[in-house]
């Protein structure tokens with residue numbers, strides 16, 4: 640148990656750690672999801688209505704960090720939506736909880752090893768664009784990774800090619816096709832007056848921004864700001880709720 644706990648808090652994750660966790664999960668579920676959905680604050684209910692539901696608590700999954708923030712349930716949920724297998728994270732990990740970004744992004748590596756191809760990431764964030772209203776949903780078209788500028792980046796350190804290249808291109812980080820799909824569908828549903836598109840900025844938190852900081856981030860080109868790390872290579876798009 641001590642070793643298991645020590646591993647959970649170890650700040651780096653090797654390929655073998657990821658493989659062990661992936662094999663542990665795949666030997667316990669028949670789901671083989673191609674889509675992963677990360678539920679931000681209060682959005683865990685997205686996983687409530689899946690069929691053939693199978694839930695694992697983070698604390699039972701080898702090497703997985705645990706959720707320490709209210710509103711983040713701490714469960715990995717497998718299930719089907721319209722016949723398609725999906726995996727949901729009911730609760731994510733944040734830098735401000737004391738986890739390294741390697742640990743924060745650990746589930747993304749597990750998803751990759753499982754065969755996931757599309758990741759939908761959702762989170763609560765603060766609106767900076769003056770046209771936005773509280774409760775609006777922003778589809779992220781690009782981001783500014785402020786901690787990354789300061790050397791807080793999960794890809795720092797030796798690069799393991801089994802996960803990808805050393806210098807990933809970020810000019811098309813969020814799938815144009817999927818973003819268009821979201822905007823088309825929400826327009827069809829009559830939601831256009833509260834669905835926006837914009838640039839998300841990540842800060843470390845846990846304090847919210849001062850007025851001067853919020854103004855600065857907006858001048859720098861951000862439309863919303865949050866404490867969530869989305870800079871994964873395989874991510875396709877995400878929503879952020881103001």
Ligand SMILES: O=P(O)(O)O[C@H]1O[C@H](CO)[C@@H](O)[C@H]1O
Pocket residue numbers: 678679680681708731733761762763764844865866867
């Ligand atoms: O939706 P989550 O992941 O909780 O994200 C945002 O909401 C929390 C603050 O209200 C912070 O954790 C921030 O990053």
Ligand SMILES: Nc1nc2[nH]cnc2c(=O)[nH]1
Pocket residue numbers: 763764765766842844846847848864865866
């Ligand atoms: N950094 C930051 N994170 C948030 N999460 C929810 N609202 C906010 C906000 O205003 N700022």
